[in-house]
Amino acid sequence: MSKLRIVFIISVVILAVLIGSVMLSPITTGTKYSEVQQEQLLKTDKEWIIEFKILNHEGKSRKYTITGLIDGQTRQEEVSIPNGSRFTYIHHIYPTQITEKTVTFAIYKEGEDIPFEQITYHID
């Protein structure tokens, strides 16, 4: 087999792998679901930072409600996430501004009463 042919075959294989990985990766997940990813609680000198991402793999655009219970006060935020996309949420907590040390975030899908994810942090 000539060098030319070997180079050509290798090129085609690399190309096929690249195109395959790009085109197929979004649909290889199979099941339809939503998930909360990369939950983080960061502490700095002055504050706590809560971060998480909501991923939509439901096969269609979906609406979600983020409900935060912070120091006895409820805060709600609506988000709409296209299929295959994600929403990032960051909340800053300042110890000097809160008396209760528990912070809870619950994430609901539209039309559902039970959160599909609930995160509680005890800040001290």
Place this chain on the structure above:
Amino acid sequence: MKVLKHRRVISIVVVLVVLTFLVPHYAWAAMNVSVTRQYSPSANAAITSGAGDNDGFQTTPANAYADDTSVATDTNSGFGDNSVPTGTGTDKHNYYNFGISLPSGSTINGIQVRADISVDSLTNGPYTAIRLSWNGGTSWTTEKSITLTGTAETTYNYGNSSDTWGRTWSATEFTNGNFRVQVINGDTGNPNNRDFSLDWIPVSITFTAPWDSYEDSGRTTIRDTFQDTFNIVYMKGTGYPTGNYTVSYYDAGANGGQKIYTESNISVNGSGILNSMYNLTSNPGATPGTWHALVQPYSGYTPFPTDYDAAAGAPDTYGILGNDSFIVEPSAIPEFPTIITGIAVAAACFGIYYWMRRRRLKHVKT
């Protein structure tokens, strides 16, 4: 000849490819977006000397705080010659404490005062004039006067979103201690027996907040276009009143863009600096194009909605205090470089193959 034709075709293809990439970029516009907010007064005072019969809207003047069915009334307005708005014959009434709190350094693009007025008769050409003060009533702009056109309640607008009433305003001139709206009633005849009713006197401020996107974490270089080499948006606002704020980012998706990121409860201290950042590689599903970053107070307003159009269309509902747009090119979002890499590798493979094939053919011919 054949070679020349070949080159011409290649040149045209290259130009078309370049244009394909450039045209969408020109179509996207990045800029600091102006915001119009409407405020209602919560205090009033009649001018009691040298102002007609010196009682302004003498009956329930606080009824002009809201758009409802109750009105403030100026009965038998004026004294003597009240044809000149700023003369001593016209009734005058100040409305203030609008609760306006804008980032200092905001550019004031325009001021509009709305007055919902009715009058008992159009005889003698009744008019209502408005003027503004920026220092608690010491100095006033030139008044704007409108002759009333109907006895029934009618909305009259004084100024507009690009009218600064003949002066350059600063954000601090809208504080409760400084900003005043004076309502002046008059007509062109005697005796002075016109009855004016004022239902609502809100003021709309159109401003551009000092809120911009930067390319560096030190926030020294403003950047309006982000791509693979600049894929983190560093936002910075200056002159924000001490307090806590929420920033939401909208991509270029449906309905003006979808909210893809919220940074909530950012504290601003005495420095007035509001910082936020977003890593464009964190959401491969985001839509490139013109993005927006909006600012609102952390509490007291409805959290930003899912669609940009809904947010921008109701700035008072969401308490918008900053709106910056910037361009996110497809290369800033991670899936796109992968595709480009694939295409580049494919092109390189084809090029190598073509080159080697030509070399081989040349070799066979010789």
